[in-house]
Amino acid sequence: MTKILVIRMLEMGDVASIALPAIRYIKQANPNAQLFCLTHGQGHELISLLEPDIQLLGLENGNWPDNIFHGLEAFLGVAESIVEIKFDQIINLDTAFMPCFLSRFLKDAGEPVQGNYIGLSLQELIDQIQNQTLQPAYVNDVQQYMQSSFFSMFKWHTQWWQSDVLCDHGYPEFYLKNCCGFSDINYDAVLLPASVEFQKKSTKKIYLGLNDLQMPYLQTQTLVQELEQRGFIVEVDKENAPISSRLERLSASDLAVSLANVVYALANTVGTPTLLVPIQLDPRILMPDYALDMASELPQPEDLADSIASIFEESAQ
Numbered sequence: 345m346t347k348i349l350v351i352r353m354l355e356m357g358d359v360a361s362i363a364l365p366a367i368r369y370i371k372q373a374n375p376n377a378q379l380f381c382l383t384h385g386q387g388h389e390l391i392s393l394l395e396p397d398i399q400l401l402g403l404e405n406g407n408w409p410d411n412i413f414h415g416l417e418a419f420l421g422v423a424e425s426i427v428e429i430k431f432d433q434i435i436n437l438d439t440a441f442m443p444c445f446l447s448r449f450l451k452d453a454g455e456p457v458q459g460n461y462i463g464l465s466l467q468e469l470i471d472q473i474q475n476q477t478l479q480p481a482y483v484n485d486v487q488q489y490m491q492s493s494f495f496s497m498f499k500w501h502t503q504w505w506q507s508d509v510l511c512d513h514g515y516p517e518f519y520l521k522n523c524c525g526f527s528d529i530n531y532d533a534v535l536l537p538a539s540v541e542f543q544k545k546s547t548k549k550i551y552l553g554l555n556d557l558q559m560p561y562l563q564t565q566t567l568v569q570e571l572e573q574r575g576f577i578v579e580v581d582k583e584n585a586p587i588s589s590r591l592e593r594l595s596a597s598d599l600a601v602s603l604a605n606v607v608y609a610l611a612n613t614v615g616t617p618t619l620l621v622p623i624q625l626d627p628r629i630l631m632p633d634y635a636l637d638m639a640s641e642l643p644q645p646e647d648l649a650d651s652i653a654s655i656f657e658e659s660a661q
Contacts, residue, residue, distance in 0.1 A: 347429060349401070351459075352387070353408075353438040353443050356587070357609030359387035362518035364613065366437055367395055369520070369529045380429070382422065382443075384408060389587050394613075401425065408442070412473070412483065419446045426450060436460050437524060439500075441483050444490055445469070452501040459524070460492045497523050505628040513612070514631035547579040548656055551597035551616070553607020559623060559642065561603075567645040574653055581607050603651060604630060619652060 348370060363383060369605035373381055381391055382401040391398055403422060409415045419442050426434070427450070436459035438449035448461035460539075464472070464482075472478035480489045487501055500523045511517035513531045520526040550571055554561035559568070568578045578595055590607075591614055594600055599613035601619045608630065611618050620632035621642065627635035634655055636643060643651070 346432045347499065348374060348377050348433045349380045349382060349426065349429075349431045349435065351382045351434070351443055351447065352438050353382060353384040353607065354387075354438065354440060356386040356390055358605035359383055359390055360606075360609040360613045362437060362519065363387065364394060364522075365516065365529055366435075366520055366526065367391070369400060370435070371528050372530075377432075380431070382426075393588055393591070405579070415442050416469075418445075420449065422446060423449050427453065427455065432456060433458065438522075438636065439486055439490060441486075441489055442660065445505060448550065458493050460490055460491045460494070460497070461490050464489075469624055494524050496525060499523050505626055510628055512630060512631060515629050547575065547577050547596045549579060550652060551579045551581065551594055551600045551607070551611070553581040553600060553611075554621065554642075555581065555607060556603045556605055556608075559603070561585060561621075561642050562644075563645045567648055570645045571651040571652065574649060576652070577633060592628035599652065599655060601648070608632070619655065621648070 350363065350367055350370060352359060352366070354362075363381060367379060367381060371377075378399070378401045379397075380401055383391060384402060385406065388400050388402060391400060400653070401422065403418050403634055407418065414592065424444055425565050434447070434450060434455055434457045436443060436457065438444065439460055441462065444460050445464045447459060448464070451457040451461055452465055462469070500519065504518055504522070505515075511521065515587050517529070520529050520633055549660040552564060552567065554567075564580060568580065571578045579597060581590065591610060592610050592617050595605075597612040597616050600607060600616045601620055601621065602608040603621050603623065604625050608618055611619055618629060620627055620635040622630075622635055623637050623642065624638055624640065628640065636648075636651060647651060
């Protein structure tokens with residue numbers, strides 16, 4: 345049986361928007377193949393839930409070391425496991441340094457690697473580290489370290505969202521279609537059967553995902569009260585809740601209001617309409633159903649509640 349490995353190891357929202365559509369595309373193109381996914385963190389739980397027939401690989405103990413020496417050691421350990429499985433195809437969709445280092449090592453070892461990899465071989469990288477000539481910018485700047493066998497990956501480095509032709513699903517679709525060459529990939533949402541507790545009611549339900557480490561929304565409770573006074577049911581995302589619960593609750597919601605975070609990606613996964621609070625991110629990058637204007641500050645609760653209410657007023661007309 346043909347064995348195919350897909351590598352995508354960034355945070356869960358990235359796994360939801362990039363890895364899952366890619367896995368489904370590859371499954372459809374290779375219906376008799378055995379698919380594996382190398383991912384990280386909560387990405388394992390997400391893929392296990394939505395694609396239970398995919399076999400998962402990961403770092404030992406789930407740890408991604410910050411130290412480059414420990415990181416190289418950890419990823420070389422993963423490489424040994426990959427080589428033992430004897431894959432027929434290895435597709436690295438990741439753009440982070442360590443997964444690209446992994447794919448370069450596998451490529452140099454004669455493994456059938458496609459996609460992204462670093463420009464330096466393992467020996468060249470080790471020599472530069474030992475000689476203290478490795479520049480921090482090389483590790484930190486993807487434009488310096490990343491090369492790719494995907495012919496159109498150069499488009500990833502452009503301001504593609506300023507073009508006249510945009511993808512309906514924003515960056516994830518652009519990346520997979522225009523950069524990786526998955527030209528006919530399907531972005532249909534996952535339809536989850538909402539449990540009785542979370543079934544949609546006549547009263548509109550709003551799901552709030554406004555948590556962000558860099559710019560948290562400190563007035564969430566005030567916003568909840570404002571929305572409830574206007575007759576909405578409000579659910580606030582709980583980061584520590586099981587992913588299955590978050591997906592079910594999102595699926596049973598009429599609108600997800602979020603920053604450009606994991607809630608936005610999960611809402612798209614289950615097909616819930618989104619209102620993006622973009623701050624200084626150009627909304628064309630993500631192509632939400634609705635978006636506030638770019639701003640330097642988060643909106644006041646009353647103003648955000650007005651924007652939410654206007655969406656339903658317009659749809660009722």
